[in-house]
Amino acid sequence: MLLLVANSFVTAGSGMRGAVNAFQVYQITGDARLLGLTFLIQGLPSLVIGLFGGTLADVMDRRLLLRFAVGAQIVIALGLAWLTGTDRIEVWHIFVATFVGAGLQSLASPAQQALVPATVPGAELMNAMALLSAGGQAAMLLGPILGGALLDFSGAAIAYLVDALLILPALLALALLRIRDEPTRRQVKLNLESIFEGLVFVFRTRVLLAFLLLDTVTMVIGYYPAMMPVIAKDVLAVGATGLGALLAAPAVGALLGFVGVLLLGNIRRKGAVIVAVSVAHGIVLAAFAWTPGSPRPGSSPRPSASSIP
Template sequence: MRVKFRGLVADTRPLRNEHFRRLWLANIITVVGAQLTVVAVPAQIYAETGSSAYVGLTGLFGLVPLVVFGLWGGALADVVDRRTLLICTTSGLIATSALFWLQAAAGGVDVWLLLGLFSVQQAFFAVNQPTRSAVLPKILPLPLLPAANSLNMTIFQAGAIAGPLVAGTLIPVLGFSWLYLIDTVTLFATLSAVVRLPRLPVEGGGTGTPGLRSVVEGLAYLRGHPVLLMSFVVDLVAMVFGMPRALFPEIAHEAFGGPDRGGLAFALLFAAIPAGAVLGGIFSGWVSRVDRQGRAVIVCILVWGVAIIGFGVAVGLAGRAPGPMLAVSVAMLVLGGAADMASSAFRNSMLMTAATDAVRGRLQGVFIVVVAGGPRIADVAHGASAAVVGTAAAAAGGGVLVVVGTVLAALAAPAFVRYRLSRVVRDTA
């Protein structure tokens, strides 16, 4: 039984690598602070405007820099030493977090200033994340990448639980400025871990200053690899149609009777998806044993879609029984979070193993555009549709579209469903 239990819990072999372990431990410190800002920005906008449509604008203001700097940053990561690039972008994230603190501490917030700062922060994030992901295959063996991605996702989502819970409790007491200050201070842990990395030059990378041509070359590479292309398509389907987070402030206030800023229902809704991801990460020992990763991605996204349908139905029934329906809503989001964690681990591992080092930065740039940009498109779409059909219908309808879109994608790309990790490892050996 002990052997079987070890096979269920997370595979910790990547932590034996000192560089990965140092980055992972730093994330434990910094991710909570980062999630405080993730929660504080929409909460502050809703507190100032009382409108989910304005909250949805965070999707637009976050999407544009994610697309532009995600693609350009990925190209930059295929030319510049990746350690140097991580140091610069982490420093930029620290600076923007400090500006968030200053605007909140000054009072009299202008919502457009807040959205502008959010855009700048997302620009640094868009360069930092593809660079960070492109580093993993340089410091870890390919078979350990699913486990490493699961470990990273677990920590990130654990912070995403603590962040909403702490934010929901502290916002009514301390206000927004303290949350931004915590984020600023904790980011120094990541900066310390990045500085201690070795030099990370790109094998077979380009030279000079990357521009539009290098971005186009990366996209052309992706076009020639339909399995990788489809990994982005199915994630866009899942996130654009099935991520209702822009509705959480209004749902917490209107459906479950919470205050217009913060509160328990607000915290639970924001924490539920990451809670599911953490549970999925804790019991992720199985991901390293999955060979048919394409089929696993399809199954995970279908589970996500069904969970979002259940969430929307529960919100629609909240008027009859707010307490029980809040519990059902949270349970559905937890289920969805566990499925999303596994899907992300598989998709990112497929991307890392099937691409050469010379293009990993650019493909990770596309990955971050899709992973982070999809939910921002969802913020705009859900905020606008909820104003027309209501929050419950907007959420449930999005879940239905996830299921339909995923089935159509699987039928259109059978090569993706048949993808096997063992074939790639054998071919690169």
């Protein structure tokens, strides 16, 4: 339960900060290309720093690693609140905060997953994993909505302060977390050989490699959240609150998909289902791109920073 609390609050805070970051970048620059760069910076740590996460989870105290990552997230939120409140915030500050925050998440995620078997009985493991996933998706739904609402009604500085306060219960939950029966750890050394062990295994396993390539292509080519601030402001004119709702929408779909998988039970042709869903995802994105009012290259001038309220 404590791990669920920690994961839910951290995920909500991260989703909230992501919405505020995206809004601020577009507010300061009015340049959609820098929005894309923001989300690229957010994704880079999972490719680079994420390689170290699993190894660190094997050689370090996992609770200590999680506490460090969560505590640092609070510092990041407070730093952004101070920079924004004193009118010193610049785009590069947001880029650095985004990279460091995403890197901390990449380091902490394997440690969190490894702690689940150590905190619940074996018979409850599958239920615990499902509950953790559902809690994370619910938090991803609430975080951007709260961030967008606070942006409209209180401003970015207050939104960052609330973000820091939102993560505090997670730090408390991790401080109280006790291990009941932690599985025996592999004897692993923190070196390049151990770090790339997983990559070698993935490239040698055709099924895993196919899933990795499919997910990579989908995320790189069809990562639509980067354009949501432009759509919210210039197309739909719904403000920061609407932006929060748009960024939260994927979490609604994920929750519905989670329920659908539970109802369908054990699907026999799992690979075919994954391919079909990926194709459907591409079709929906193409349809969304050509809906009336969607921004086209060269269709309208970019707003200047001074024209954004």
